[in-house]
Amino acid sequence: MASTEERIQAIEDRDEIRELTARYCHAVASADVAGIVDLFCEDGSFCMGERTTKGKSALEKFYTGISAQPPIPFIQNHVIDELGKEEARARCSVEIRMVQDGKSVTTAGWYDDSYRRVDGNWKFNERRFHVFHMVPLSKGWA
Amino acid sequence: MASTEERIQAIEDRDEIRELTARYCHAVASADVAGIVDLFCEDGSFCMGERTTKGKSALEKFYTGISAQPPIPFIQNHVIDELGKEEARARCSVEIRMVQDGKSVTTAGWYDDSYRRVDGNWKFNERRFHVFHMVPLSKGWA
């Protein structure tokens, strides 16, 4: 049976974790590369398909690459499946508005996230991005 | 005046209810029919217009019907209007990406939800789905 202190801490942790993913969206949309990278652990990683980008310096390079035309992500449907004292796991959905080759691209997908508490703050340990579709708006997802 | 215990419980309940609707989205998008049905009470129902689908076996049949091309729902704007010890009511908005007759369909609407606590976990008692529009992406909602 959790104590009052433990229950309050868990609620605060969940809130902070959800805000972490929200901060990510604002930082990406405003091409704030330093701000994005700061949301990751020192050895944190972003994974998409076979590609893994690991560590702050690799992440900085990766996110610099998208900052010319920053995607606009909207994160929703957050489910925190595991919450420990120092580690957590969650799933969340995402819709992203992108521009690629001069075309409007619309994306739907979800993240498998793991988080770690670093010096008191929750950070991304691993963001694994799964894509339902990433298609020109003019074409659609059918 | 609510006690500390009651206040913490209410916060946890609200969190769990919001996660219930998020779990629903993930289960629908991945066509996890058993997972969807498990989020409903034994006599829970999904209502859309004149049509009510009530009870786990009817729900299983209903959600099996959508699983060939599962819709991708995004639930937002959750307002929990009533929260009791065993029952709750809320409204939330939803955007859904669907495929119908080989066409990309975009939907906006909202749910009037009622929930019940069953063996300690919040479940859908009734999901009433209201549609603003459900239109081909190529046509739009105007």
Added chain:
Amino acid sequence: MASTEERIQAIEDRDEIRELTARYCHAVASADVAGIVDLFCEDGSFCMGERTTKGKSALEKFYTGISAQPPIPFIQNHVIDELGKEEARARCSVEIRMVQDGKSVTTAGWYDDSYRRVDGNWKFNERRFHVFHMVPLSKGWA
């Protein structure tokens, strides 16, 4: 170090603030002008570009103007940057489905919000709306 009471209060405040923005969406989408205005402080304001609409009677006029074809907003990515006892500040993203001149318009943007507690309830002090794009769906955002 915050007390148990202070921590619970802060969590409740954050929840109520997020629900305030959700209530706003439902009120706008259903063209409930009185309901929208009631979410603002007596001298609250809505700002967009150079235009500031300040005070309940100006807000009522402003929101009446959009109620013929109400926009459907979806608010996400809420980050509460500052939370005091009576004042708070936050950022949130928004996607809006609109109809303008008979055309489907899709909008992405974000709000810089400030809130004040009035008679025990959080209200909008200032909503400053920033637009990434507000474009015909048929044209896209590229």
